[in-house]
Amino acid sequence: MKIKKAPIQPRGRFGKYGGQYVPETLMKPLQDLEEAYDEYSRDPSFKKELRNLLESYAGRPTPLYLARNLTRNLGGAKIYLKREDLLHGGAHKINNTLGQVLLARRMGKKRIIAETGAGQHGVATAMACAALGLQSEIYMGREDMERQKLNVYRMKMLGAEVHPVDSGSRTLKDAINESLRDWVTNVENTYYLLGSAVGPHPYPTMVRDFQSIIGREARQQILAREDKLPSAIIACVGGGSNSIGIFHHFLHDLEVELYGVEAGGQDIRPGQHAAALVAGSEGVLHGMLTYLLQDTNGQVQNTRSISAGLDYPAVGPEHAYLKNTGRVKYSAVSDDDALDAFKRLSNQEGIMPALEPAHALSYAFRLAKKYPTKDSILVNLSGRGDKDVEIAARHFIQ
16 A cells, blocks of 8 residues: 655644644744745745755765674664764754744744753754854753753853743653743744644644755665665654654655654653653644643643653654554664663764664664665664763763
């Protein structure tokens, strides 16, 4: 059966998922944003300026790296890494922030607000705003600020104002809540720069489009190296921007298996993980219909992950659609397994991954053995591990 890409229907539906479940006060700003994105995303001057920034500022294209030591030690398919960790700022987030800050400037907005979990989106927002001359303010949960202190320092040094969030679980979910409250209050002069493929339309589509450069490059690179497509592509899923970014240009290639890996935390009990697609149910959160972790009364459950960037109780609506169609298979990897993958890649390849893509690496290590040596699999290494050294050190260095 041929599975098509999700059609973009009125109000940004992916099948039945997505939409705009927001207060009336945000409907006009969302409409303005949709119209501006539709106009400027087709504008040759906008596309040229973004392309130049991605190349000269962010450092694109990123290389495709054959992990020879891992491949030899594991057996099975060749393991390739898409090196988004080599981008300016250390993660894929800069692809999206440069695009959205350029859009905000074209719309005449002077103040940019953003949420962040692991801090990588906050850092990338601060960088893009500094480069393009705009003010940035970042909302970050107090819990995440404690475990990602390095990125808090980086944001402040880049000129951003960081607002601690003490409500709820004091993590990414609550940072998004505070960002939306700010935007409702200050819509005239403020642009909300959402960091993942979540939220009300047009954000999931817009973020997907800005991140799809990952898959576009990877497709060209793997064909140049192997003269055929990979057998599988694996990426971690929190909100889902890096994964939808690499999956997008392979969705029609049904011979390529696609795997999204969520945060399994301690175990799959309520409150002990962040695997919305594996263990969640349909509901509405942050302006979208999607899969989320909720109790029988529809109350959002707390999440837990060693990785702040995956510590989110829902997932982007396009991922919900891809789960239901079966085009992408979703699994969960535990904290311990992610840490083991962090250590293995560091020791065997001299590459220290962020804990977010370490979840995808762990799954890829198991998967590689299922394919013959002539095949290849591709892992999106969406960020580097500098920010997670202190966390990993508590587990590995006595």
